[in-house]
Amino acid sequence: MECISKRSLEHCTCTYAACDKRGSCCKCVVYHREKGEIPGCFFSPEGERTYDRSIASLILDRSC
Ligand code: SF4
Numbered sequence: 001m002e003c004i005s006k007r008s009l010e011h012c013t014c015t016y017a018a019c020d021k022r023g024s025c026c027k028c029v030v031y032h033r034e035k036g037e038i039p040g041c042f043f044s045p046e047g048e049r050t051y052d053r054s055i056a057s058l059i060l061d062r063s064c
Pocket of ligand 1: 014015016019020021022023027028029032038039
């Protein structure tokens with residue numbers, strides 16, 4: 001099965017440029033799921049830039 005991480009990078013909305021998981025959605029999801037968090041692409045652009053990936057932060061972000 002082909003890895004599509006290069007294509008995924010084109011639509012990744014995470015602005016944390018230093019992260020080695022950018023574009024590798026499978027790694028990103030596992031990383032944040034194990035921490036009880038949500039990947040950055042679920043947040044609004046403003047919410048994403050807080051780098052707070054907690055569920056509480058997502059609820060606040062999406063209820064504004
Ligand atoms: S959401 Fe988290 S794991 Fe995913 S690319 Fe951004 S900083 Fe990395």
